[in-house]
Amino acid sequence: MGKPTITLKQRTTPVELPDPLGFGAHFTDHLYEARYEEGKGWFNHTIKPLEPLSLHPASSFMHYGQAIFEGLKAYRKGDDILLFRPDQNFERMNNSAARLCMPALDVAETVEHLKALVEIEKDWIPTNKGEALYIRPYMIGTEAALGVRPSKSYIFQIILSPVGAYYASGFAPVKILVEDEYVRAVRGGLGESKAAANYGGSMLAALKAKEKGFTQVLWLDAVERKYVEEVGTMNIFIRFNDEVATPALSGTILPGVTRRSVLKVLDDWKMNPVERKIPIDEVVERHTKGEVLEVFGAGTAAVISAVGELAYKDNRMTIGDGGVGELSQKLFDELTGVQYGEKPDPYGWVVKV
Numbered sequence: 001m002g003k004p005t006i007t008l009k010q011r012t013t014p015v016e017l018p019d020p021l022g023f024g025a026h027f028t029d030h031l032y033e034a035r036y037e038e039g040k041g042w043f044n045h046t047i048k049p050l051e052p053l054s055l056h057p058a059s060s061f062m063h064y065g066q067a068i069f070e071g072l073k074a075y076r077k078g079d080d081i082l083l084f085r086p087d088q089n090f091e092r093m094n095n096s097a098a099r100l101c102m103p104a105l106d107v108a109e110t111v112e113h114l115k116a117l118v119e120i121e122k123d124w125i126p127t128n129k130g131e132a133l134y135i136r137p138y139m140i141g142t143e144a145a146l147g148v149r150p151s152k153s154y155i156f157q158i159i160l161s162p163v164g165a166y167y168a169s170g171f172a173p174v175k176i177l178v179e180d181e182y183v184r185a186v187r188g189g190l191g192e193s194k195a196a197a198n199y200g201g202s203m204l205a206a207l208k209a210k211e212k213g214f215t216q217v218l219w220l221d222a223v224e225r226k227y228v229e230e231v232g233t234m235n236i237f238i239r240f241n242d243e244v245a246t247p248a249l250s251g252t253i254l255p256g257v258t259r260r261s262v263l264k265v266l267d268d269w270k271m272n273p274v275e276r277k278i279p280i281d282e283v284v285e286r287h288t289k290g291e292v293l294e295v296f297g298a299g300t301a302a303v304i305s306a307v308g309e310l311a312y313k314d315n316r317m318t319i320g321d322g323g324v325g326e327l328s329q330k331l332f333d334e335l336t337g338v339q340y341g342e343k344p345d346p347y348g349w350v351v352k353v
């Protein structure tokens with residue numbers, strides 16, 4: 001297995017973490033980069049000082065959208081640095097790449113190179129519970145050519161951002177608006193890819209929801225606007241009185257690593273996790289009967305996000321007592337406990353750097 005070439009900027013002063021950290025606002029001073037050319041494959045695996053990219057104005061991703069990304073976190077426990085299921089992120093990145101005619105990465109090698117980068121940047125990992133180093137891998141098509149076809153050259157980079165606790169003032173519930181006008185993804189489209197295009201297309205709905213006082217939107221399926229899909233950057237779970245349901249993966253939903261992990265834990269806890277189609281009308285109806293006990297989102301940024309209110313057309317549904325449900329809290333404690341190395345890791349999800 002190849003090792004990346006490492007060109008380090010000599011740090012003359014110790015790393016001083018910004019305060020407050022926020023989310024995605026500050027970056028460490030090194031990045032990982034690999035280049036790809038058709039016929040040559042990946043080359044120039046490098047860890048080097050973070051610097052602006054210099055690109056030809058005809059670079060294909062800017063015109064035709066060959067841009068994909070990933071998101072995961074590194075956590076600090078004493079002298080240990082922990083990653084949560086990083087192989088899953090690079091496997092998903094390869095699935096996104098295949099959908100957008102972009103080249104695949106060697107998953108095992110990329111995980112090793114990520115570890116080397118995180119090791120070099122370890123002083124940037126904040127140490128308080130809830131804080132972490134957010135990892136952003138991304139790939140773009142860079143060939144200078146106008147013409148709608150796959151690029152012949154690519155850049156893959158990983159940048160790092162120290163982030164603060166998602167719930168700076170305690171684990172708080174969010175308000176979600178069920179979106180019944182705009183759609184996120186159609187079957188056969190890009191919904192299951194972490195493609196940049198998905199997020200550009202989602203901003204208008206999110207902005208309008210914010211203006212109405214909601215944190216995010218819950219998307220419905222694009223054809224019938226009938227079935228629940230997911231939230232902006234989180235998968236959704238609904239705890240009914242007799243099961244914990246999440247929409248089945250049908251090609252339009254992003255297959256979250258957190259989602260998969262939650263399903264496994266719920267199965268162990270004998271909570272009857274079910275992947276199926278969830279009609280929004282069923283949620284409304286069962287809510288009136290008191291059968292909707294909890295609603296929560298699952299994704300890397302917040303890990304678990306309790307939904308206190310769900311609004312669909314003229315229906316404003318308070319979920320439970322509007323606070324954080326018992327299962328949401330338990331899942332949050334379990335997953336973050338494993339991620340920070342404080343709880344046993346029965347599935348070997350945590351990878352030491």
Ligand SMILES: *Cc1c(COP(=O)(O)O)cnc(C)c1O
Pocket residue numbers: 071194230231232233234235254255256257258259298299300301
């Ligand atoms: C990234 C993302 C998720 C969550 O995936 P995780 O791997 O759990 O972080 C869910 N939905 C969308 C649309 C996403 O972009």
